[in-house]
Amino acid sequence: MNELMLNGIGMTSKRTRERLVSRLQKEGITSSLVLDTIQQTPRHIFVDEALSHRAYEDTALPIGFSQTLSQPYIVARMTELLVADGALKRVLEVGTGSGYQTAVLAQLADEVFSVERIRSLQKKAAKRLNLLGLHNICLKVSDGHMGWEQQAPFDGIMVTAAPAQLPQLLIDQLAVGGRMIVPVGNYEEQMLYLVTKTATGEQIREIEKVRFVPLLAGLD
Ligand code: SAH
DSSP: OOHHHHHTTTTTHHHHHHHHHHHHHHTTOOOHHHHHHHHTSOSGGGSOGGGGGGTTSSSOEEEETTEEEOOHHHHHHHHHHHTTTSOEEEEEEEOOTTSHHHHHHHTTEEEEEEEESOHHHHHHHHHHHHHTTOOSEEEEESOGGGOOGGGOOEEEEEEOSBOSSOOHHHHHTEEEEEEEEEEEEOSSOEEEEEEEEOSSSEEEEEEEEEOOOBOOSSOO
8 A cells, every 4th residue: 555645644543553463463363464454554544533542442343334343353364364375366345344344455455346235334435445545446335145246256255244154156256266254143153264165166164253243135
């Protein structure tokens, strides 16, 4: 990302971002690619001003419409799993929300496609991403269960809301060798999965228990 773009957006938070990164390291995040990206991405512009003083705490934050911006640890963990083999070419994100995870991904991939079902969240996210000078992003208002077939195949898919079951339609949009990170389950219990597409099917690995908002059907 162009550092100049960030200069105007509160270098005061540079120190606090450094503190966040050292906490993430203590929590087990090791990818320097991911830590560096989080270090240079201002999280405070992705929440309402009244909450911006909490933006560098390792906690989830409300973004309106009963939705949340994920805890930095989980953003880092999911991103680390997605870019385990290095930066990616084409990534699909399901659940743009605030746009923070989109901003992180856009610095680690050639192109990011992100879908969101709530139009006003998508509009706000688009403004923020523009402000950061990130232009390798395509946003769309649609039901993420469908993925983005016209732009497939993807070498990475990140789902940031939980479907009840592993989403086969999204697995179908992965390139061979591509990875998908997806939380699956209901309100009470969810598991984060890493799905790797192979020439003959897919490999599925359980990562850890998580808590996400549900992947809802249809548009708002
Ligand atoms: N990645 C986001 C996390 C937002 S929470 C961030 O960094 O802020 C999950 C988001 O998924 C919410 O914005 C919610 O509206 C969206 N969502 C839920 N179901 C969806 C669906 N079927 N299709 C697209 N987006 C969906």
